[in-house]
Amino acid sequence: MVKARRASVADMDAIMRVEEDWPEYQRASRETMLVRLAKFPQGFWVFEQGGEIIGTLTSCPMRYERGGQKGFRSWDEVTNHGALPDIDMATANALYxxxxxxxxxxxxxxxxxxxxxxxxELAEELGLDYVIAGAKIPGYDAYCRRRGEVDARDYAFLELNGCLIDPFLEVYRGYGFTVPDRDHIVSDFYPDVPSRNYGAIVVRELRRAGRGGGAPSSV
Known part of the structure; x- marks a missing residue:
């Protein structure tokens, strides 16, 4: 059985072993992981199975505007090159x-x-309205090679038998995330050859979204 708990500095060796599952050029350094832990410890988790750390998740609060993707031009820009941006809970409405x-x-x-x-659960505890991720679209290059060139902003919405063509986006959809519109498909978002470096800003709107002062107005 897999269990989640908040990470600590004592977990860092195990965290870095998990990080080795990423391609080398996509791995965070130990220093970067320590910065994330120091800046927002409540959003840094490890996942254990049989007493062994087998997974990690890092996050940070930020501001998301449904009508535009300011600040979502690249993963580096969103995350301050992985070191997390300054956190302002007074304006944050999303957990990235x-x-x-x-x-x-x-x-x-x-x-x-x-x-x-x-x-x-953390986003709801903090009174936030969204959980957001920058997802790869790893089926994109292969699809274009088989079927001919198609705009990435169209590819992200293609379906077959009721499922999205891109396997990663379909997984996210299964967990309640959507790509709100074509403008949420961003070129040069993250270096990933199968995705042709495109990223999809996927959004899970929480039940409280749209209520109170924390939610942005629709555009």
Whole structure:
């Protein structure tokens, strides 16, 4: 059984072993992980199975405007190159998922569900309205090679038998996230060859969204 708990400095060796599951050029350094832990410890989790850390998730509060993607031009810009931006809870209305992974041998529906629901619970505790992530679209390059070129902003919404063509976006949809519109597909968002460096800003709107002063007005 996989369990979630908040990370500590004592977990750092195990956290860095999990980070090795990323391609080398996408891995965070130990220094970066320590900065994330210091800046927003309540949004840094480890996931354990049989007493071993098999996954991590880091996050930070930020401001999201439904009518535009200011500040979402790249993962580096959103996350301050992985070191987290300054946090202003007075204006924040969303929890951004900076990075998360489960070791290959431990991956499964239950582990991913726990990863998502852990972040949703924190967002609700903080009174935020959204959980947001910058998702890869790893089926994009392969699709274009097989079927011919298509705009990434169209590809993200293509379906087959009721499921999104892109497997990663379909997984996110299964956990309640959507790509609100074509403007949420961003070129040069994150270096990933299968995605042709495109990213999809996926948004899970929480039940309280649209109520009170924290939610942005619709555009």
């Amino acid at each position: 998922l900076v990075s998360g992974t489960i070791r290959k041998e431990a991956r499964g529906a239950r582990a991913y569900a726990l990863l998502i629901e852990t972040s949703v």
